Amino acid sequence: MSEEVKKYLYIVTHGVESPERSASPFFLATTAALMDHESSMVFTITATSLLKKGVAETLRIKSSGESSTLQFFIDQAREAGVKLYVCAPSLDLNDCTVDDLIAIDGVVGGTALNEMAAEADVVISF
Amino acid sequence: MSEEVKKYLYIVTHGVESPERSASPFFLATTAALMDHESSMVFTITATSLLKKGVAETLRIKSSGESSTLQFFIDQAREAGVKLYVCAPSLDLNDCTVDDLIAIDGVVGGTALNEMAAEADVVISF
Amino acid sequence: MSEEVKKYLYIVTHGVESPERSASPFFLATTAALMDHESSMVFTITATSLLKKGVAETLRIKSSGESSTLQFFIDQAREAGVKLYVCAPSLDLNDCTVDDLIAIDGVVGGTALNEMAAEADVVISF
Numbered sequence: 515m516s517e518e519v520k521k522y523l524y525i526v527t528h529g530v531e532s533p534e535r536s537a538s539p540f541f542l543a544t545t546a547a548l549m550d551h552e553s554s555m556v557f558t559i560t561a562t563s564l565l566k567k568g569v570a571e572t573l574r575i576k577s578s579g580e581s582s583t584l585q586f587f588i589d590q591a592r593e594a595g596v597k598l599y600v601c602a603p604s605l606d607l608n609d610c611t612v613d614d615l616i617a618i619d620g621v622v623g624g625t626a627l628n629e630m631a632a633e634a635d636v637v638i639s640f
Numbered sequence: 641m642s643e644e645v646k647k648y649l650y651i652v653t654h655g656v657e658s659p660e661r662s663a664s665p666f667f668l669a670t671t672a673a674l675m676d677h678e679s680s681m682v683f684t685i686t687a688t689s690l691l692k693k694g695v696a697e698t699l700r701i702k703s704s705g706e707s708s709t710l711q712f713f714i715d716q717a718r719e720a721g722v723k724l725y726v727c728a729p730s731l732d733l734n735d736c737t738v739d740d741l742i743a744i745d746g747v748v749g750g751t752a753l754n755e756m757a758a759e760a761d762v763v764i765s766f
Numbered sequence: 767m768s769e770e771v772k773k774y775l776y777i778v779t780h781g782v783e784s785p786e787r788s789a790s791p792f793f794l795a796t797t798a799a800l801m802d803h804e805s806s807m808v809f810t811i812t813a814t815s816l817l818k819k820g821v822a823e824t825l826r827i828k829s830s831g832e833s834s835t836l837q838f839f840i841d842q843a844r845e846a847g848v849k850l851y852v853c854a855p856s857l858d859l860n861d862c863t864v865d866d867l868i869a870i871d872g873v874v875g876g877t878a879l880n881e882m883a884a885e886a887d888v889v890i891s892f
Contacts, residue, residue: 520758527787527892534733535653538685541729545750559790559892576733603793607786607828624797631888632772636757639765639891640653640685646884660859661779664811667855671876702859762883765891766779766811 522546522553523634525627529560529608530573533584536564537575539640540587540596547594554619554634555591556627558601562608565600565615588616601627648672648679649760651753655686655734656699659710662690663701665766666713666722673720680745680760681717682753684727688734691726691741714742727753774798774805775886777879781812781860782825785836788816789827791892792839792848799846806871806886807843808879810853814860817852817867840868853879 524539539555547553557565564570570584591598597619605611605621612621622630631637650665665681673679683691690696696710717724723745731737731747738747748756757763776795780787791807799805809817816822822836843850849871857863857873864873874882883889 522754522758525890527790535685538653538727538729542750542754546754549751549754551754559787601790603790624794625801628774628794628798628801628803628888631890632774636754636763637888637890638651638757638763648880648884661811664779664853664855668876668880672880675877675880677880762880762889764777764883764889 517550520551520635521633522551522636523630523638524553524555525631525637525639526555526557526561526564527559527639529563530569531560533573533575535640536573536584537582537587540584540591542638543596544587544591544594547591547596553595554597554599554630556599556601556622556630558604558627560608562600562604562610562615565598565618566608566610567614567616570616599630643676646677646761647759648677648762649756649764650679650681651757651763651765652681652683652687652690653685653765655689656695657686659699659701661766662699662710663708663713666710666717668764669722670713670717670720673717673722679721680723680725680756682725682727682748682756684730684753686734688726688730688736688741691724691744692734692736693740693742696742769802772803772887773885774803774888775882775890776805776807777883777889777891778807778809778813778816779811779891781815782821783812785825785827787892788825788836789834789839792836792843794890795848796839796843796846799843799848805847806849806851806882808851808853808874808882810856810879812860814852814856814862814867817850817870818860818862819866819868822868851882
């Protein structure tokens with residue numbers, strides 16, 4: 515392939531309080547990964563609540579006239595190779611530890627998050 | 641002009657549920673276009689609701705002590721040459737088709753949105 | 767130091783209506799400044815409300831099991847050298863003048879904000 519591999523970073527800042535906002539970043543991250551780009555998502559502020567075990571299966575997002583669960587979008591992202599990271603301070607903010615979350619690729623502190631953003635070719639916040 | 645023409649991309653993610661958030665991205669996009677930059681806005685998640693016919697005329701935003709309608713900001717953006725795009729999945733999420741929207745410059749899928757962000761010199765999410 | 771100094775710009779768009787969102791951008795901006803990067807924050811839309819005198823001392827954010835006030839995070843940012851700017855139109859939107867705000871480094875119009883974003887190596891919206 516002649517296409518250049520780019521690094522996409524999606525910073526997700528909204529959580530279970532606004533289910534209608536939850537699917538789009540997964541959808542875009544999946545799309546980037548399927549185009550063979552490096553695609554990562556970092557969850558911060560309340561967004562970490564989306565990754566708590568048992569949440570995604572019950573969070574419904576309207577899609578194509580029907581509704582899908584967030585789990586559908588997470589599964590797609592995982593199958594496409596999207597990496598999921600959680601910002602460390604958001605664990606306390608969301609009253610959880612990493613053991614309360616679905617499988618993720620790592621917990622990042624502020625410095626690591628800043629560096630991921632600096633190294634990415636594209637950063638999109640949601 | 642010796643100034644370099646840059647590509648500005650504004651990703652708008654909030655809609656009619658928060659009118660006070662609606663004017664700023666149009667204002668900044670207009671400002672960029674007036675400085676002869678390429679200025680585009682993509683509407684996703686609930687932001688697409690801002691472009692439904694009949695909405696902008698009635699959505700009021702406080703400005704300079706008085707209130708302006710969103711239509712004022714959209715008109716300014718249009719006159720300055722700002723391009724307006726809608727993210728395809730947001731049509732379903734906002735219960736509308738492109739026919740329900742004011743005139744836009746195109747509907748973009750996930751891949752196109754990712755590529756627009758990669759090609760932009762500046763990406764700002766709202 | 768062999769590390770390259772980068773310019774980080776944090777665009778803050780949410781204010782006192784969502785206290786739980788207020789600390790993270792200060793935290794990340796502080797972290798960037800402590801790593802000897804140039805770190806600036808611009809407050810726009812409702813975020814300018816966070817800088818009104820008397821607000822940060824009473825706005826509580828959960829942190830490490832306890833709660834801290836936003837003032838704690840602002841003080842950390844200031845000590846680390848983070849610059850604070852306010853987007854001009856947000857003053858009207860938040861019913862205030864610059865005199866109602868804590869000490870900041872400047873008020874920026876749309877063109878200046880766009881240029882700050884263009885000159886930054888990293889732009890993250892919150």
